[in-house]
Amino acid sequence: MALSDRKKRILRAIVETYIATAEPVGSKAVAQLAGLDVSTATIRNEMADLTEQGYLEQPHTSAGRVPSAAGYRLYVNELMDRQQLTLQETQRINDALNLKMEELDRVIDRAGKVLSQISDYPVFTMAAAKEQVTVKRFDLLMVEDSAFIAVVMTDSSVVKNKLIHIPNGLSDPQLQMLSAVLNSSFVGLGREEMEQTLDKMETRTAPGAFELISLVVEFAMEVLADQGQQKFRTAGITHLLEHPEYHSLDKAKPLMAYLSEEGDPPRLPATLDTGKNMNILIGPENVSDALKDTSVVMASYDIGDNMRGVIGVVGPTRMDYAKVTARLSYFADSLTRMFGKELPAPEEQE
Amino acid sequence: MALSDRKKRILRAIVETYIATAEPVGSKAVAQLAGLDVSTATIRNEMADLTEQGYLEQPHTSAGRVPSAAGYRLYVNELMDRQQLTLQETQRINDALNLKMEELDRVIDRAGKVLSQISDYPVFTMAAAKEQVTVKRFDLLMVEDSAFIAVVMTDSSVVKNKLIHIPNGLSDPQLQMLSAVLNSSFVGLGREEMEQTLDKMETRTAPGAFELISLVVEFAMEVLADQGQQKFRTAGITHLLEHPEYHSLDKAKPLMAYLSEEGDPPRLPATLDTGKNMNILIGPENVSDALKDTSVVMASYDIGDNMRGVIGVVGPTRMDYAKVTARLSYFADSLTRMFGKELPAPEEQE
DNA sequence: CTTAGCACTCATATTCTACGAGTGCTAAAG
DNA sequence: CTTTAGCACTCGTAGAATATGAGTGCTAAG
Numbered sequence A, B: 001m002a003l004s005d006r007k008k009r010i011l012r013a014i015v016e017t018y019i020a021t022a023e024p025v026g027s028k029a030v031a032q033l034a035g036l037d038v039s040t041a042t043i044r045n046e047m048a049d050l051t052e053q054g055y056l057e058q059p060h061t062s063a064g065r066v067p068s069a070a071g072y073r074l075y076v077n078e079l080m081d082r083q084q085l086t087l088q089e090t091q092r093i094n095d096a097l098n099l100k101m102e103e104l105d106r107v108i109d110r111a112g113k114v115l116s117q118i119s120d121y122p123v124f125t126m127a128a129a130k131e132q133v134t135v136k137r138f139d140l141l142m143v144e145d146s147a148f149i150a151v152v153m154t155d156s157s158v159v160k161n162k163l164i165h166i167p168n169g170l171s172d173p174q175l176q177m178l179s180a181v182l183n184s185s186f187v188g189l190g191r192e193e194m195e196q197t198l199d200k201m202e203t204r205t206a207p208g209a210f211e212l213i214s215l216v217v218e219f220a221m222e223v224l225a226d227q228g229q230q231k232f233r234t235a236g237i238t239h240l241l242e243h244p245e246y247h248s249l250d251k252a253k254p255l256m257a258y259l260s261e262e263g264d265p266p267r268l269p270a271t272l273d274t275g276k277n278m279n280i281l282i283g284p285e286n287v288s289d290a291l292k293d294t295s296v297v298m299a300s301y302d303i304g305d306n307m308r309g310v311i312g313v314v315g316p317t318r319m320d321y322a323k324v325t326a327r328l329s330y331f332a333d334s335l336t337r338m339f340g341k342e343l344p345a346p347e348e349q350e
Numbered sequence C: 001c002t003t004a005g006c007a008c009t010c011a012t013a014t015t016c017t018a019c020g021a022g023t024g025c026t027a028a029a030g
Numbered sequence D: 001c002t003t004t005a006g007c008a009c010t011c012g013t014a015g016a017a018t019a020t021g022a023g024t025g026c027t028a029a030g
Helices: A005-021 A027-033 A040-052 A069-079 A087-097 A104-119 A172-185 A191-203 A207-228 A237-242 A249-260 A321-339 B005-021 B027-033 B040-052 B069-079 B087-097 B104-119 B172-185 B191-203 B207-228 B237-242 B249-260 B321-339
Strands: A123-129 A135-143 A147-154 A159-165 A233-235 A278-281 A294-303 A307-316 B123-129 B135-143 B147-154 B159-165 B233-235 B278-281 B294-303 B307-316
Touching (some): A005 A027, A005 A040, A005 A069, A027 A040, A069 A321, A087 A104, A087 A321, A104 A123, A104 A233, A104 A307, A104 A321, A135 A172, A135 B147, A147 B135, A147 B147, A159 A207, A159 B147, A159 B159, A172 A207, A191 A207, A237 A249, A237 B237, A237 B249, A249 B237, A294 A321, A307 A321, B005 B027, B005 B040, B069 B321, B087 B104, B087 B321, B104 B123, B104 B233, B104 B307, B104 B321, B123 B207, B135 B172, B135 B207, B147 B207, B159 B207, B191 B207, B237 B249, B278 B321, B307 B321
Antiparallel strands (some): A123 A307, A135 A147, B123 B233, B123 B307, B147 B159, B278 B294, B294 B307
């Protein structure tokens, strides 16, 4: 069932020409581009074979051929050259990532934006904890008399704070006490456990103290929820419109709407867990209906010990896979290098 | 120069019909809708007058009339009914804003999203400090042996933190000392002043200590820069595509690209300062070229004592001004009520 | 197995035509 | 002086008809 060398060269020429031109490829074009010294008629015969085997498709009887999903798959798996990035491009990526002390979210957003610019396709990003996130420690800081700052640090070294107002003020010993309770009873717990512990505590604690505790714990629970959740973000959606398959608004709108719904639960196959760190989904291989005519190239990377991120490029099935995979893998590697295990904390400065 | 009552009714009918249908309005349609008991011929005469006075335009000799920028202006200023929001809509807005303890940025993002959904147009948001932001206090918290958390609170009650790693560890007295230096020398200073103070300090401080100080101060400076900057964010860009004027991609792309460039310096007339809290810019009244055929309705609101935000709706000149202004002003009022002076801090929970 | 030749298909571009909504003008009516 | 009916004229749009040409599959010869 293996294809002859000549068939492969023809298929490759067709895929690449179609990627470049977005128009069905005819035998003549292939004859020139494939570098084979045979006539168009021979190529027509080969193309007929490839069509029969399911690697090519004909939009209608007499237009050229277009790669099928299977054709793209074969191309991606076997035929595609690995592209090299230009110095400029690597420079650009490094610049984007070497921002001094941005937060995790920001760097990821920025990475998405740059990837979108250098790939000419929309990009999505996601990040989520691999396991249950817990609180590592609480700190409380008095501010003036009517408020204190609660600082919560998670075991993935993310630190969040919140200003909490208290009408009746709080003495220093009271604050110490509160801090002691929080650190002894709520450290190391996940979201659900925190809620249970809080419930148990309600009956055997003074109402005033309990109210304060629950204010801080509720904040901590939100931090944990936020960390555990997969945050779906996108960048560069307008790049879609540059590609002819989305020149018709009927085609463009559903996909754009799909990509615009940021923050919602992930509607992509969760490759967060799969071991592979590069994944290509071609057209119908996608689960979501909105992506049926769309290809997704995605890569995952590590954030600290406990989180994993995904960054992916979305485009028509006729996507420039060689270009995109090269850029994407460089990106994912850089991100892993930046956020990965070596560094104790995501916010660490290079 | 005042228009007769009948002319006003005709103009109003034309604007509203055009807003609803996006197609040039003929004398016949006006006759039915304006509720005047006159024939189409009379209306044609009146329409000819209005055209001459610049309130209407003719796309070509014999199509109906379309309102000019001046026509919209008159409509907005005098003719437009103030729409009422339905109970559902106010409910939806309140839900969006009453999120428990989100950060300022998040609430604003969310507000933009909801406003976009209920108005069917893209929405942008901006927020910036009115005056120089300064640091109100520094707090340092030791974490394990090799890192500490720097907590910076600004005079606009925004609190940010960052994990700072120190290879050689730090004793408790040293941390106290560092905190004392920061709080005595850098509180109350703006970004530039901080830089100057830091420079002065370099010569007369031990290098090790100076390095630590500058790490924290640089973080503080970034926080201030971030607060002072106008952050331009958008939501619901895809709504553009629903309106016929952007069915042609040539029209849609530039505007979409313009709106997609988040985070860049503001390219809208800075109504942050103007006293008025609702502002309508119609077509050519816009400065930016990308907005020449676009109307912008924007409202501003207060955030704490020292910041001001703008939230605006972008759409074709044929925008449903009545609908948009009603929703927008409710939104801006709610935001002011939420973030405004009464509450000491933006993050305050309702 | 390869290639030249040829009839056939079918999407796209082009041209032409018919249609009709809407206008402006004129002249009669109120 | 204002309103209205009548009518010729404009011009963008839709639809039909036609031409074009790239590409195919098949056959038969090299």
